[in-house]
Amino acid sequence: MALDATDTDEDDRLLARYGSGDPAAAGLVVARFLPLAYRIGVRMLKDASQADDVAQEAMIRLFRMAPGWQPGQAKVTTWLYRVTVNLCTDHLRKRPTLPLDAAQDVADGAATAEDRLVAQDRSVALDLALGDLPERQRLAVVLRHIEGLANPEIAEVMGIGTEAVESLIARGKRGLTAALAGQRAALGYDDD
Amino acid sequence: MTMTKPDHRNERAVDAAFASLRANPPHPSSELFDKVLARALAEQPVLEGARVYAEAEALPGFWAEVLGIFGGWRGAGGLTTAMVVGLVIGLSGTVQLPIYEATDEVLDLMPGGTEIFAEINVENENG
Numbered sequence: 001m002a003l004d005a006t007d008t009d010e011d012d013r014l015l016a017r018y019g020s021g022d023p024a025a026a027g028l029v030v031a032r033f034l035p036l037a038y039r040i041g042v043r044m045l046k047d048a049s050q051a052d053d054v055a056q057e058a059m060i061r062l063f064r065m066a067p068g069w070q071p072g073q074a075k076v077t078t079w080l081y082r083v084t085v086n087l088c089t090d091h092l093r094k095r096p097t098l099p100l101d102a103a104q105d106v107a108d109g110a111a112t113a114e115d116r117l118v119a120q121d122r123s124v125a126l127d128l129a130l131g132d133l134p135e136r137q138r139l140a141v142v143l144r145h146i147e148g149l150a151n152p153e154i155a156e157v158m159g160i161g162t163e164a165v166e167s168l169i170a171r172g173k174r175g176l177t178a179a180l181a182g183q184r185a186a187l188g189y190d191d192d
Numbered sequence: 193m194t195m196t197k198p199d200h201r202n203e204r205a206v207d208a209a210f211a212s213l214r215a216n217p218p219h220p221s222s223e224l225f226d227k228v229l230a231r232a233l234a235e236q237p238v239l240e241g242a243r244v245y246a247e248a249e250a251l252p253g254f255w256a257e258v259l260g261i262f263g264g265w266r267g268a269g270g271l272t273t274a275m276v277v278g279l280v281i282g283l284s285g286t287v288q289l290p291i292y293e294a295t296d297e298v299l300d301l302m303p304g305g306t307e308i309f310a311e312i313n314v315e316n317e318n319g
Contacts, residue, residue: 018232021239026232034228038220052224059228063235123216126209145210146217173206180209181202 012071019066029066034059036077036147037084043142044088046131054091058084081149081157085139092135122180129179137172144169 014032017025037058041051061083062076069076130138136158143154144165151169155162220228 018236021237023233023236026236027229030225030229030232034220034225035217038224039217042218051218052220055220055224056228056231060231060235063232067237121212122205122209123212126206126213145207146213148214173203177202177206180206 008075008077009071011076012069015062015066015069015076016071018063019069029062030059033062033076033080036080039147040081040084040142041088043130043146044085044135044139045091050091054084054087057087075153078153078156081143081147081153082159085157089135125180126176129176132179133172133175137168137175140165140168141172141176145173 011032014025014028018029034055037055038051041054041058042048045051045054058080062080065079130141133141139158140154143149143157144151149157151162151165154165154169158165
């Protein structure tokens, strides 16, 4: 899923077309970039409604930035990842902080221990475990192992150094491995 | 108590789960897409050339090449629409122009008109 230089050039040209008033480019821009913003919103917020809001706001900022976009200086996707992540962070900070025990009883769809035990789908189990990671570890792991970004680009998105990214990813993956280890038999991992 | 060897199968299981998540990403709804597209069109700059650009997309290949003489729509943007249309009509051959053969005969179309043309030329030079 990682982009190469050709994708970067095409993104630049597409954004330039949109910014110069080509109406045909509007739909292409939405089709190209909205899924990215939405995926990050869902992965980070675990709430479809808030993910919609974040994705829409991120795209609006992209539309307003487009006329002034300078091709070749940065990747459009990196810019969009950074904006979307910042919007997600704002949403997460506005959420009420619940005690750990109470958090498991929230009836808004958050995973309970029983959900995890009965989860047969590996990806669902991993998705649930991702939700339990600290925010920055979750983000680093999502960007690296799901979105396919390289560590330098993740560093740029998160505004930290590459070594810090590596540390977050390593800790996050250890946490996920430990979380899923107890469910290997139930999830059929031992059959591999 | 038996020490458990490092189990790389756990890591492989996590990697397999990541692959599954990558293969099945969440997709925005059609309602969200339509809402964002409407916003894209509302936020998009509206330039005079945009309407001309859209029409040019429908031009057959020959006319696209003609447009290329002017450096595409960016170059032709400096020309007025009327000038471009006039050029197209001229090149299309839809207007039959009479062919004059050179002769020694001089036709005085406007008796005494030399002074008038001189005045017109001066006006043109002065813009």
